[in-house]
Amino acid sequence: GAGVSQSPRYKVAKRGQDVALRCDPISGHVSLFWYQQALGQGPEFLTYFQNEAQLDKSGLPSDRFFAERPEGSVSTLKIQRTQQEDSAVYLCASSLELGAEAFFGQGTRLTVV
Amino acid sequence: KQEVTQIPAALSVPEGENLVLNCSFTDSAIYNLQWFRQDPGKGLTSLLLIQSSQREQTSGRLNASLDKSSGRSTLYIAASQPGDSATYLCAVRRTGGFKTIFGAGTRLFVKA
Numbered sequence: 001g002a003g004v005s006q007s008p009r010y011k012v013a014k015r016g017q018d019v020a021l022r023c024d025p026i027s028g029h030v031s032l033f034w035y036q037q038a039l040g041q042g043p044e045f046l047t048y049f050q051n052e053a054q055l056d057k058s059g060l061p062s063d064r065f066f067a068e069r070p071e072g073s074v075s076t077l078k079i080q081r082t083q084q085e086d087s088a089v090y091l092c093a094s095s096l097e098l099g100a101e102a103f104f105g106q107g108t109r110l111t112v113v
Numbered sequence: 114k115q116e117v118t119q120i121p122a123a124l125s126v127p128e129g130e131n132l133v134l135n136c137s138f139t140d141s142a143i144y145n146l147q148w149f150r151q152d153p154g155k156g157l158t159s160l161l162l163i164q165s166s167q168r169e170q171t172s173g174r175l176n177a178s179l180d181k182s183s184g185r186s187t188l189y190i191a192a193s194q195p196g197d198s199a200t201y202l203c204a205v206r207r208t209g210g211f212k213t214i215f216g217a218g219t220r221l222f223v224k225a
Contacts, residue, residue, distance in 0.1 A: 041217055099145060
């Protein structure tokens with residue numbers, strides 16, 4: 001596709017529910033990043049993939065958060081047993097390689113009620 | 114630990130004014146620095162990417178400079194327009210790492 005695509009755009013989850021957020025990066029982009037953005041703040045790094053390898057997951061806030069990119073293209077961020085503090089916008093970005101210009105998707109706004 | 118600060122947090126200017134947004138970072142061992150704009154409810158749009166070996170980058174009315182030794186970058190916007198109203202974010206990637214650290218952003222409002 002022409003840009004990074006994320007789905008769904010909006011997700012409302014009941015506390016305790018599991019959610020899965022999808023990211024379709026730009027075709028051919030090796031690097032893929034996930035970020036969490038709270039209202040009025042800059043994005044905070046969650047995890048980084050180089051192709052299918054998850055090279056850095058130091059930003060994942062707890063073991064309820066899990067990300068995968070099994071074929072080196074589409075990535076899924078899964079949050080188990082959602083809590084209210086998980087409410088945020090989740091942004092995905094891709095770049096041709098590490099250090100190249102990063103392109104962001106529109107984000108998924110998650111609201112946990 | 115890398116910290117990125119953006120000043121001012123918010124700025125309101127009349128149309129046509131030239132303006133400067135500031136970004137400072139605490140660790141000078143950076144690989145690159147990128148400026149983004151974010152419109153309400155939208156993702157981030159890349160504006161300029163400066164590699165650590167570069168001093169500045171220009172695109173149209175935008176010019177970004179980088180001074181690693183002082184831990185500063187500036188984004189200069191010439192002849193501002195109402196369509197420039199958005200939040201501007203700077204992001205720094207450390208040498209040898211994967212993590213990109215963002216500032217909290219500067220909210221810019223250009224009055225017609």
